Amino acid sequence: MVQLLKNARLAAGVVSHHLIDDPVVLFLQLSRRLPAAVLPLAKRLCRWAPKDSISAAVLFAALAAGDEADVERRLNLAAEARIGIEQARRLADIALAAHLPSLADRFLARAGGARHLRPARARRLWYAGAVSEAVAVLTGPHAGQNAGEARQQARLAAEVAILTDASPVLAPRAYAPVPGRILHLLTNSLPHTASGYAQRSHSTLLAQQEAGWEVLAVTRLGYPVQVGKIFAQATDTVDGVRYHRLLPASLASTIDARLQQQAEELLAVALKFRPSVLQTTTHYVNGLVVRAVAEALGIPWVYEVRGQLADTWAATRGPEARDSERYRSFNLREAEVMGAADLVLTLGNAMKTNIAAAGIPEDKVIIAPNAVGGDFLKAPHDTAQARRELGLDEHGQMIGTVSSLVPYEGIEDLIAAFALLAPDFPNLRLLIVGDGSAKPSLQTLAQRSGYPERIIFPGRVPRSLAARYHQALDVFVVPRKDLEVTRSVTPLKPVEAMACSRPVVASDLPALAEIVKDGVTGLLAQPGDPASFAAALRTILTAPGSAAAMGAAGRERVLRERTWAANAAALAEELKKLGVSI
Template identity: 35%
Template sequence: MSPHILHVFDHSVPLHSGYTFRSANILRGQRRLGWQVSALTGPKQGRSTRAEESVDDLAFFRTPLPSGLVARLPAINQWAVIRATERRLLEVARRLRPDLLHAHSPVLNASAALRVGRRLGIPVVYEIRAFWEDAAVDHGTQRAWGPRYRLTRSMETRAVNAASQVVTICEGLRGDLIARGIPEAKIGVVPNAVDADQFSFGGAADPALKDALGLGGARVIGFLGSFYAYEGLDLLIAALPRILDHAPDVKLLLVGGGPQEAALKAQAQAMQLAERVIFVGRVPHAEVSRYYDIVDLLAYPRHAMRLTDLVTPLKPLEAMAQGRLLIASDVGGHRELITDGATGVLFRAEDIGDLARKAVATLDLPDQGAALRANARRYVEQERTWARSVDNYKTIYGRALNATL
């Protein structure tokens, strides 16, 4: 059977995020399997002048922004998002007649897809990339285990129970659902991955770029990504004086931006580290590899919390694909990706002393940690390619459709 899958995403390319890159790779990977694949984005894609839009080789149906008083009221406006997505999805599904609806986080998409699926008699697969309520706690829009948190968690559990099959991106999320009483056989895992062919192993640093950034002659510890609180970049800055005590030639390079950017700059200034912490801002996607190439050690110091214990990030995989040395906090999401001492180095989460010690020791490894870097690249090539990950949908969709794919 060659199924027709209609995906429902929160947002997509041309917006750049780990979410959109995963979505694009899923669509391309399923097409390579010979499946017919369509995609719709909800209102959070933003205002669009076209009902249908092509981005590179991918086509998307767009959903108009909801209007009226309900769309402007805090909290209640999320119901407007569900209703707008439901109306657009019903229209598209009637036109395309897909075999399966595949809704991706957040639960708003699942709620809309389940309503359309029941109306049209189409099975629904729900893919959870993170628990929306835990992300909201980190962003400061919900209080852990407060009323809104519990409501969102309840919506998530109801959606999981109602879906034909459920997908998670890692074992941490799967384990949490099993603890809620969801049958193990109902939950498949399609882990994050990378296209290893798009990443060159150990690219050479560009001396001109290093000099332009004031990094000439320095060993560079770096982070490339979004500056969210859970990423723990405040811990990395706090650990820098201890690192400098043993490695005075080190500078810290932070590439990207986000909600914590101003606070991180203020922290570096207050600690009199402004000349040691280089903020580059966001760079074009095509230029990212140049910045990776000037980093000697990538750092992922995520804070310990439910979000980081349950969810695996994508950025360490990109670093491993390039054969980069990396250190990371030992939160659950990192432990699922990184084997300490084999493909990377883990330090005790929240412990800036251990972070500093591990950073210095890793920078000082003989042969620049050649064995670690080679192991990391091999792990990605053998275990974490998109072709291997996307292949897992065969079993998951087969169960939902009661068919062999």
């Protein structure tokens, strides 16, 4: 009961901050966590509303439903209509949440004199990566006239400080580590988050534990209450792996103070657990915290670079974002953290090349690829058996993916490729497993494809069933967009599909070409080109013998090169060179 009360107070504080800082984003986050019945209601409201309605309620419903075309159409109507300054300011925030910055600019130009205009302008600049300018808007003449603006200014100023040079500071402590103990700091984890990040973390922890290490994982301050898990406990145990939560009754109001708070709490856990090494993952805020704790204890630490999050952010903004202050500062901070770590892990050769380009010595960087273990090491079921177990139709052919449903994954191109194939393959179905911000818009595209009854969205599925969903497919598809982040970052799911003896059709990008050997374990297609994907899929679907050979070759390659146990053994060897006894 005490923990629940603390969680409730913590959640109320998080909601309060978002209500003032960015209420539209808060609405979107809440809408994605509400029951599934909310989505049909939002779609119904959009259908019932007049086609020329530009009310906030209708626009919010269209956002929640993921109908991007309807949001943009209504905002364009609003941009030509006679609207008041307050409505213009509200519409600017909605346009920004819909990733329509040019429309946001048009509304802001008509919002002169509106209340809360400075915060809206600051949000627009922050969106573009002009972080110092965003702070300046809130510190100019007449700024800070209310508590909300003052708090937003303090929050953004702290973000800029962390982007540049601020870090947690801890005093050195007398300390005696226990050999064989490793402490991880994670952004999120099972059982509350089922993302690829959480799956990789758990597999890494499990492999280290099975190799004889004593492991403990600590998640970021406030998680998982921050993502709506009000009933979270202080600890979770999954497959024998312990996850410790840092759940104070309240969080410091700015990021620099929260990172200091987190460092102090992580230090307290470390002093009790007494690890001989610390390990954390991108992005740099995790590294800043772990560096402070490692320096206070005098032990080495490992930084695992799983993505290039500056590029992930830029991918939703457009090419100009790569010239922004935020982008440059983010990458400089990442380079600083990588340079400070005793050892850097990363996912593949493309990412290692980028890390070396940032000035990090290559001999300090080792590759720990996305890998498999557990059920994926067992002989895979055939498609009919897997489908029976999942309650899917055993007959016909099925293509699909198991993925986070976010824009850069390019799932809309997979739907378009399926629509090209569907007339010639009447028994072909498309399975899209997963959840994410793009799911509502993808479901809308499926409804408009002409074949909605043949496109299946099971949603997020239990981890124990992941292998079965891979095995239910005839072909696994990775239609990622051609972006800087996707050219470098290797995903986990195609590796799991190959372990299940399934051929993979993937975008022809450097990071994916490291996984899929064209013509041997699958086929590569042109990113962003549904026709190219349809052609590759047609080749495999019409040649079952070739498909089986590709699947077998993929499984053999994964079992030889990509297991979590091998990753754990490789890390242990590198840590021995640092004097860490495992």
